[in-house]
Amino acid sequence: MDQREMYSEMNQLLGAIAKALGIEAEQAARALERGEIDVAMKEDARGERFLDISYAGRKAQVYQGAILRG
Structure with missing residues (x-):
C-alpha cells in the first residue's frame, strides 16, 4: 500500500467516525x-466485525456499509 x-x-x-457521531470531520x-x-x-x-465508538x-x-447509533 x-x-x-x-x-x-x-x-x-x-469520515465514517464523524458521520457516526454526527460531527464534522475536522472536529472528529x-x-x-x-x-x-x-x-x-x-x-x-454473528461474527461480524465493527468499530465501537464513543x-x-x-x-x-x-x-462495513452500516452505522448503528446507540
Missing part, C-alpha cells in the same frame, strides 16, 4: 488527536 492509498483509507475512516480529527474519541475493534454475536456521551457501531 502506498502513502496515497493509506491517506485515502484514513480519510474514509475519519481534533477529538481523536486529543484522545477524546474512544475507538475499539469488536466482533458481534465520544461526549454519544455511542455508535460502524460496520
Whole structure:
C-alpha cells in the first residue's frame, strides 16, 4: 500500500467516525488527536466485525456499509 492509498483509507475512516457521531470531520480529527474519541475493534454475536465508538456521551457501531447509533 502506498502513502496515497493509506491517506485515502484514513480519510474514509475519519469520515465514517464523524458521520457516526454526527460531527464534522475536522472536529472528529481534533477529538481523536486529543484522545477524546474512544475507538475499539469488536466482533458481534454473528461474527461480524465493527468499530465501537464513543465520544461526549454519544455511542455508535460502524460496520462495513452500516452505522448503528446507540
